[in-house]
Amino acid sequence: MNLSNFGMDTVTLAGTLEAKLDASRVAGFSQLMLWAKDLVNYPGGLDAAVQLVRRSGVRVTGIQVMRDYEGLSGTLHDYKVDVAKSMMEICRAVGSPLLMVCSSTSKHASGEPAKIARDLAKLATLGVPLNVKVGFEALSWGRNISEYQQAWEVVEMADHSNLGIVIDSFHMLANGAELDSLGQIPGSKIAMVQLSDFMWREIRSSEERIETARHLRVFPGEGEHSAELSALVRSIDRAGYRGDYSFEVFNDDFLQMAPELVALRARRSAKWVTDQVLRRSLQIRAPARAVQMSS
Known part of the structure; x- marks a missing residue:
């Protein structure tokens, strides 16, 4: 893990799409998580937004967010599949390798794990020709899936190479989730x-x-769960995860601050997170070195 693995989510920053791209880049981030609305609501239109992002040189790590997809039937399912296809086209246009999908809150959604797994596998298959992977996240207020272990259960059941789980620290902390099961998820x-x-x-x-x-998150290192966050990140790192980390910080106060200042807070947080992993790794390895020196 190093600082190049970290990026921001545009929901954290105030201002225009241009301002968010600039602030992220100036703070030293090479990647950014976008929301579909960042692009389709751009004053110049979707095509102009795509060109802006591509010219910026910032790598897009994913597109947010497909809601209330899994577990539906009939025309409602068909409608959501059409929405998902449109979002995947946006992913392809802007060079995003990932479509984020959060667990359903719909009263119309089945909670049957096998049904959910089939729906996720279907979505993952649709993404293959577009080079768009599907990431499934457990919302802590999801109707049928609210814990990361449940999300992993259906992802594992779907058994699709183009489908993975999204680990979201806020929803885990909000649920008081135990972290032991994280080690069972392959990186x-x-x-x-x-x-x-x-x-x-x-x-x-x-x-x-x-x-x-939706309004009061903060960056890692700024809140009350630093010990849990450190353990979470170290567990994921030990599992072999070498992918991207995104700061998804919904905070109304940050939206009243200059995006450059918020991006600098994010940069400090990225250094804090990497220090947690590095410091712990050195502590674990130190006794082994001491033994070698004395032999």
């Missing part, structure tokens, strides 16, 4: 890691969970 099946923290130890209601998620 090759992790499609993306999204990092953020928040300012209090407990979330006491579903309403507070959603409010915190």
